[in-house]
Structure formats: C-alpha cells, structure tokens
Amino acid sequence: MIDIDDSPITRNGNSLILAYDHGLEHGPVDFEDVPESANPEHVFDVARHDAVTALAVQKGIAEQYHHDYSDDVNLLVKLNGTSNLWQPDDFYSPLNCTVDYAVEELGADAVGYTLYAGSDYEDRMAETFRDVQEAAHRHGVPVVMWAYPRGRGVKNDKKTGIISYAARIGLELGSDIVKCKYPGSKGDMEEVVRMTGRTKVVMSGGSKRSDRAFLSDVHNTVAAGGNGLAVGRNVFQREKPTGILDKLEGVVFEGKGVDEVL
Amino acid sequence: MIDIDDSPITRNGNSLILAYDHGLEHGPVDFEDVPESANPEHVFDVARHDAVTALAVQKGIAEQYHHDYSDDVNLLVKLNGTSNLWQPDDFYSPLNCTVDYAVEELGADAVGYTLYAGSDYEDRMAETFRDVQEAAHRHGVPVVMWAYPRGRGVKNDKKTGIISYAARIGLELGSDIVKCKYPGSKGDMEEVVRMTGRTKVVMSGGSKRSDRAFLSDVHNTVAAGGNGLAVGRNVFQREKPTGILDKLEGVVFEGKGVDEVL
C-alpha cells in the first residue's frame, strides 16, 4: 500500500500536476500560441513553482531534461499516450514506458496511465493498468489514473454519473489518484469524491479559459473534498504561467477563495 | 491440493461470501438506494459480522481498506471484472489483479474469477483461469469460480442442465468453490451439487428480494448439500444488513429452518 500523503507529489494532501504531454498527444499545434512552450526547458522552469507538486511528461522528455531540474521538480512519468495522427477504430493508448524503466532509470516519483472505460479496448487497457499498478506499488511509487470514459460504450462523457463511474473504477483498480473531468458543479464533484473513497481526485484542466472560470472550478473541486488538479494548457498557454500558478497555490493549498486570489 | 475446510473462508464446511464489486461492475447506480453502501468502510463494517466468512472485493478496495479490518474480515480478492460502460461483442472479463499481488501484497485468503462458459471468449478465459488456479494453489490459497454460463452459446442460463454444466466445469478446471445461480428448487440444486463432486457450491444472491423468498432459496441450497451463498445486494441494499446476516447465519451455519430465523 502507498501512503499517498507521504508522497512528494502531494502537499497537505492535495496535488497540482503540471501536465506536459501535448507534444505527443496533439503535436506542434498546441505550441503555436506560446512558442516557447515547445521547449521542455521552459516548461521545467515553470514547474519549479512551489505550487507544482509534479510535472507529468513522457519518457523521452523525462530522460533528457529532468536531471537538470531534479532538485526542484517532482517527476510523474506518463506511461502511455499516442499521437493524433493515429486513427484507431476506438480509443486506446499504448504503453510507451515501463514502470521499471520509469522508476529505475528516470527516477519517477509517480507514474500515470490513461484508461478509457467504455472503449472497445477497455479490457486490454485494464490488463495493462494491472501490471502498471502492481509494478509501481511494488516500487513504492503512486499511480495516477487519467480516468477518461470514452469510446463506443460512452454516449456522453460530461454526465456526472459517467464521470463518477470512471473515477470509481480508479478506486476499484487500485489508483492512488484519479484525474477526471470537472463534472460542472460543486455538488456534482461531491458525488465524484464520494464514489472514489480513499483515492484522491484531481480535476482535469482542459482547454484554456479565463482565470475566473478556471479557478472557480478548481475551488469547487477542493471545496467538494477533491484534491486539486492536473493542468497543462491553462498554465503554459498563458503568457505568464507564474501568475496563474500563484493563484492556484492559494486555492489548492492555502484554502483561499477565488476572489481572494484574483 | 487445497483443504478448503481448513480455509478461513469456510466455517463448518460452509461459506457466506459478501460480494462487493458493484462499484466496478454496475457503477454508482447500485448505491443509490442505500447511499452509504458506496463507502467501502461501511461494507467492511458489515463484513465484520460472524456470518460473513469472506468479503469479495476488487484489488483497489482491498489495498486501501482491508488493513484496517484484517483482524475481523477475511479477504477474497476478485481478480477479474469490468465496467458496464464496456460493450464487448461477447462476454469477457479482464484480469485486474494477479494472484501474486493478491496474495503477497494484499494478503488475500482466497481469490475469485468469473468464467463465462459459452461465450466466444471461453477459451481465453479458460487459459487465464488456468494460470490463476495454478498460482493460487501454489500459494496455498483457494479459488472460487463465479460459474456464469453466458454468451453466444447459451440460450437460457436458468436451466438446471446449463447451471450444473457450468458448475461441473468448475470442478473439472480445479475450483475449490463454484458460485452459481440458484436453479429454482431443492431438487435442481441437488443435481448441481451431484455434478460438482468435491468442489463446494454456493448460490448467487442475485437482485434484492424479500427475506422469506431469499432465505428459502438459501435454505434449499444448504439442504441440497450446497455450501452457502455469495451475496451482495441482498445484504447491503437492506437498511439493516445485520438483520439479514443474523438470519443467514442461522440457515447456513446452524442448520436452522426459514421459519426459525424469520
């Protein structure tokens, strides 16, 4: 068993995971608005902010860059992912890095895996997740599930019942943290949190929005008993990532309201 | 070889397995009537009842909760399972936990596996069950098969001939206990029991019914030479689980009749 509250990727029980896998998942297009965001060095610099409890990257970026930032940045190796050039018949994401390699060679503080409940490949992904989860816990490293209900079996992935079901799967299959879509309100997030028991819940940052809209969802998540967020574009597509991170720090770790930090 | 009568999951040769995998198999909808049943702590508390010889849960719930209840609750790790978001072309259930992990890391007293005889995936599941069964017995841990005939090859899974065939498969493939649907009468259950030889038979609780209807089936099962039941919703969807467990204890372990315990 992992004591997630003892892990460096949490702070006072909550987490802010800076996610930087867009180069693989979306490609150069995601870096167009803020060109320097294509440079992993820029993103690692941003991740030095105290608000960031972990930086989530794919294996290659971890291997080539993290050693220069290891004193300041906790490493979450995102183990699966795929390009959007790929056109599969339903959602799947191959394992690009083994847990052994992530822990032994890359020095991962945590690992992440996307599971598409409802996809035709749910079974194959559950079997891969099994091995990821067991290897990680045997190494004493926590597992974050990107709990994304998608595919042929999912008509609407914004319904609270679907989000909370996917989050519950995270608990049932052994995740320490689940990352899920914000279900739309504090009340709905409470339902998600209630379904995940002792597994922590972080909301997904999603596409770029205004500070207020974004921070309001984060605040509701924490107020509902959730544990923070995993965020990419809403940080590094901003001109001054430090500004939004300062605000997030207030909301996620210091109990501040949205108006207090804006 | 396992001496199942020496296992903590039997008591005087019989078993009452409290099954709690609904969060994965059915999702939040199963917890609507009794909201506290969504909380694994509540269910572990219920499982402390002397009538319960094992609590069957998925890996994640075992890992996060069982250590707080290990003095009072015997652990049966259900190794496979899947969400109902998934829409496979025939019945299948992926292995979410290895036997090694269940025994070495989770401290399982027993393991469980669902096999869908008659499904297009019967072969794949039989091959997985082979490895589960061998690993479990090498660890000295008994195996419970959820013997569910289903899929393209099964027109009617309520026929005694089908139920007893699936139960016989449990014996042939090396299960210590098979869980099967109640076939409708004491006479039919005798036929099932006759087909499973030295493998024990427990009936499946099924959906929630009245105390009398439910207990009558359990009593017939035991009277037919069966060995108890695996039950979920008929316990934790009741307002007072203790009440029904008291009654089940009488029927399953103390040789009492239905009228005696009602």
Added chain:
Amino acid sequence: MIDIDDSPITRNGNSLILAYDHGLEHGPVDFEDVPESANPEHVFDVARHDAVTALAVQKGIAEQYHHDYSDDVNLLVKLNGTSNLWQPDDFYSPLNCTVDYAVEELGADAVGYTLYAGSDYEDRMAETFRDVQEAAHRHGVPVVMWAYPRGRGVKNDKKTGIISYAARIGLELGSDIVKCKYPGSKGDMEEVVRMTGRTKVVMSGGSKRSDRAFLSDVHNTVAAGGNGLAVGRNVFQREKPTGILDKLEGVVFEGKGVDEVL
C-alpha cells in the same frame, strides 16, 4: 527421449487408457444413463482394474481425487478441453493445465493434448503442443496426442488417408502415443500403424456399442500392430464396467481373440 515401454501407462507395450473428460466436453448429459458415472470416485474405482494402464482426467478431478487412488491408478492429465456450450468458428481446445503443474503438483504419469489438424487453429494448437511436448519430455513424462483431424480443411474424418495423416503428424511432432479413430478394418489400421513408426497407436473407443462390435475393433487394432485403446463411454456407460474391462484385458494384453473373451 522417452522410453514409453518403461512408462507405467504401458503394460507389455500396450495401453488401455480410461478417458473421463466427459464432464467438461459433453456435460451432465453423458452421465444420464449411468448416474453414478457422474461421480469421479466411481470412475476412479473402476480404473483400479488391472486392465486400465491410465485414467485420463482434467486437472480439477486429478487434484481433488487422485491422491486417494494413487497406489492403484496411473494418472494421465488431459491438458486441454472445452465445453460444448462454446461455439467457436472452428475447432480449438484451450490448455487448461500446464505440464509443470500436472507433473509437479498433480503427479501425472503422462499428459494428453488434443490437436485438430485441418482446423483454422491448427497453427495455434501446434505451437501449444510444441511447448507441452517439450516440457513433458524434459520432465521425463510421455505425451499422448488425441489426433483428431477436424475443421474447415477436413471433409471426411473417417477416411483412412486422413486418419493416418493425423496419426503421422503425431509422430512428426513428437508424441509417444497417438489416439485416433478406428479406420474401419484391420487392413486400414495397419496403414495407420505403418505411418506412425515408433509412435504407439491407440484407437478411440467412441460411442457405446455392443461388446462384440467394440471388442472386434480393438482386436483388429492390436492384430494390426496397434497398441490398445482409449475408452470412456464404452466402459463407464456399461452397468458392469468390470465385465468389459476383463474382456479388454484379454484382447489387449493377453493376446486373446474376441470369441475367447466373450
């Protein structure tokens, strides 16, 4: 290399394998005429007869019963098999037991495997048989192939040319004994025997027939240079299995004619 004549499953070079896998392959329906045949204890008792050189059962029955009969009954673990609830698109039979488990945990004196030459799954089965054969011989245990030509590539599995081809495959792939259908006459069986070289040939008992018809085929098999039979229903679907076993002993091991034993 295995010296099959040194194996306990042969006696003076010949074998009588009592096959009892009907509970898996056919289900309860096969036990209807002689209800006690559903009980493995009954069948193990029958197998104590001196004429029986091995009892062929699936893993689960081996594991739960053989230890009570190990002084008197040689164990052949049938490693694959499947229910007839299953409706595959062509013939296949999954491996339900590994050789290591059969030998190390179950104490198998021999192992058996069905190979469907001509099925769309011939390749997959040949690859599995490879591993079975190698593991068994490394353990010093002989391998019996149920050589059943079947499936999309086989129009008529009663032709001598097809039967002898399938039997030859048994030799080519490394079987110590092949079990094949009786090809209809002593002359045809001589052709089968000629094709299998140093691999032994036993005929398949098939469905229940009169003593004379059945014994005549067995006698022709032995007279043709074959090595006995594997039989299930023609023994245990008889009211007095001992009677037919006495007669088979005469024909298979003592060189007697059919009239002598009837």
Added chain:
Amino acid sequence: MIDIDDSPITRNGNSLILAYDHGLEHGPVDFEDVPESANPEHVFDVARHDAVTALAVQKGIAEQYHHDYSDDVNLLVKLNGTSNLWQPDDFYSPLNCTVDYAVEELGADAVGYTLYAGSDYEDRMAETFRDVQEAAHRHGVPVVMWAYPRGRGVKNDKKTGIISYAARIGLELGSDIVKCKYPGSKGDMEEVVRMTGRTKVVMSGGSKRSDRAFLSDVHNTVAAGGNGLAVGRNVFQREKPTGILDKLEGVVFEGKGVDEVL
C-alpha cells in the same frame, strides 16, 4: 558468428541436405510410390551415404530415431512446418520445435526454418525467425532458411528477381544457408549467388525428375558459385537412392560434370 565451413553440415564448403518432412507437409500420399520411404529407419539408412551432409527432419522423428544413427548422420531439425489439411488464408508455418529443445535434447547440428516472404504473415514469421536465428547462433548452431517467396504479395515465384530477393532476405536476416528454388539457368543462379554474399545457397530439389535433368540443375548451381542442394523426393522416391547419391556426390563435392557421373 557461425563459421559455416567448420560445421559438419558442410563438406568442402558445400552441402547436400536430405529433406524428409513430407510426412508432415504432404502426408502419406508422398510415400505411395516407394512405400518403404514412409519408414524413418529407411530414410536414416539412406542418409548414412557420405554425400549427405545433413538429414532434415521434424522434431518427433529426430527424437525417436536419430540416436540410433548419430554416428553416421548429421541432424538438421526443421523447426516449422504444417499439414496440408490446414487451409490458412495465406502462407504460414508454425514453429513446432524450439531451438533450445533441438540443440539440448535432440542434439541438432543445424536448424531450419521456412520463411514465406510476400505472405500476409511475413511479419509474424520474420519475428519468429529472429528468435530462432539468435538462439541458434548463441548455441553455435547454423541456421538454414527455406527462402520461399509466396502468398498475396507474390505473383510469380519462378522469376529470378523474386528468387534472388528472397535469398537476399536470408542474408539480411542472418541465415548461414538459404535454400531456394533453382531459377532456371546457370546465369540466373549466378545472380542469386551474387545477392546472397557470404550466405551459402542451396537449390531445392523439387518434384521427381530424370537423373540428367535433375543433375544438370545441380551442376549449374555449383558452377554458378552455389553450394549444393536440399533434396527429398528426388532421392527417396527413387528405387535406389544410393545411385543418385553417388552421382550427386560427384557433382556437388568432387567437381565432376553431369556426363562424368551418369
């Protein structure tokens, strides 16, 4: 690296491989003209001829017979093969014997593998060949590729360009010897030899022909820089195999012309 000229399967740099896998590949029909050819003992006796540098057989025949002939016959275990009862959708040939088993248990001096370039299964076969080649070379045992272009991607497998491409694949993937169809003339064979570099080339014997026609192709092969032949039916479907082997010895190993040996 293997020094193939140091291997017992070559003599003065050339090879005559007697191939005897017809019992698996073609079945009893191939033995009709010369019935004794069905008997492996007969074929091993023939293989004692000094002209034969290796006898190529499947695992089972190697295991049951070679020990009686090991002083006189070098063993090439043909690792894959399949029956012609099988009706796959494109050419494939499963691995029936592992390299470890062939070398450690059967005492193989060399191993052989058929690769169907152009088949839909070329990828799967290339991946299997990879493991075969690496295991064999780690054991110090040479690898012979049956280089047969076939399947959906191959319109005409008699064209020199196709034969030489398949032979080149043998070099690229690490074969010590490639066996390929005779391309029709000495000049064409020179092209094949030129494409295979340091990998040796032996022609395939093919179906039975007159001594002169057959020996002429063999002579052209050697004159073109090729290294001999692998032959089955043109030897053992002859009444007196010794006669043709005497002649082949002259042509392949002693530099004699066709008229000299006829």
Added chain:
Amino acid sequence: MIDIDDSPITRNGNSLILAYDHGLEHGPVDFEDVPESANPEHVFDVARHDAVTALAVQKGIAEQYHHDYSDDVNLLVKLNGTSNLWQPDDFYSPLNCTVDYAVEELGADAVGYTLYAGSDYEDRMAETFRDVQEAAHRHGVPVVMWAYPRGRGVKNDKKTGIISYAARIGLELGSDIVKCKYPGSKGDMEEVVRMTGRTKVVMSGGSKRSDRAFLSDVHNTVAAGGNGLAVGRNVFQREKPTGILDKLEGVVFEGKGVDEVL
C-alpha cells in the same frame, strides 16, 4: 541517459549515417545501376570514409561482415525492416533483431528503429519501440528513430507540420537521434529542430539527385541546427562514393558551404 555527443556515431555533435538496408527493403532492383553495391564488402569499404560516423545495416550483414571492418566502421544495427513483397493493410515493420543480440553478439554502437506514426499499427510499433529504447539505454547504446509518418492517418507526409510532429514523437518516446524527411527549406527545418529539443535531427537522403541539390538540403539542415543526415542511394548509387562523401564531410562536419565543396 545517453550522452549522444560521447557516442562514436557522432563527430563534433553531428552524424553521417550510411544506410544500407535496401537489400531487404527494396531488393535487388536497388543495386541495378551500380552492381557492386549489392556486395556488402563494397559498402563496408565505402563506409571506411572518415565522413561516415556509422553504417546502418540489418542483423545478417552486420554478423557476416562487420568483424572484418570493425576498426574503421561504426555499426548501427537497424532492428526492423521488411521486404516490399509484403502487402500489409497498413504500414508496419517487424523487429528482425533484438537489442540484446545487436549489442552482445554484433557489437552495435547504436541501434535504429522505424516508427510509422499515423499507421494503424502505430500502437504496436510504439510498444515495440518502448522495449527497444529501454534495452538500448540500459546497454548504454543510443537509439535512432526513423521517424516516418505514414499510413491511414497521414494524408501528406511532406508537410512541415507532419514531419515536425513525427520528429517530436521521437523526442517524447526517448530517441537520441531522429531521422526525418527534409521538409523543403531551411526555415522549415528550423521548425523541426525546434520541436525535437535535445534530440538530434538528421535528414533522410532519399532517392538519388544531383550533387548540388542534395548538398544544398544537407547544408540547410545543418544551418538550421540539424545534425547531419542518413544517406544510402545518394552515396552508393554514385559511381564514386568517395567524391560525395568528401563533400558531405565538408558540409556536415567542417562548416563549409555548398559552393566551397563543389
């Protein structure tokens, strides 16, 4: 982590990889114009040129030839590849050599793998690349990805956005060097280089062109911050490979302009 600048396959940070896998990928047709190019000895001799930092060949050629040239030629074992006889439904390339074999038995200084982003097999190839990359880095050997976007998901593989996306995947998945198509201009190459961060970029030589056209692209690549090229036909399909290699040495390693070297 690999320090690619310490690897023998780079010189002053740049690389010129002579690629010689045409015998497998294209067959004899590629050797028609310069027949001696069919002979690996000729190509190894060419590779002795100081400009060549590595020769990329398949396993078989490495194994049979490299030992004669190991003092002068650095070896890059290209691990996957396939014939163009094969007609798969989308792009795939099987692994023909394991990393362990390449490093331990062949003495590889580097390994190469083609990944087709956008193919239906992207997932399978990413999973294979994962194991290749991890095994290579655990051996201390750098990995070159042939980053070729192709298949059902790729409409135009000449667009800079597609080339740079594929190159970025090389960084994300852990390549030390990516080989990609020249995107058409220095400016476009700068975009590719910007996307690959600390991973080096070499352009693909492509089909044979004039010295000036070819060298101009190479010069633009280096001027854009790229690190050289991987080239086959533009060297060995020339009558005097030494001439073009002298010029490439100037451009890639000595900072010369195109006019200086022509």
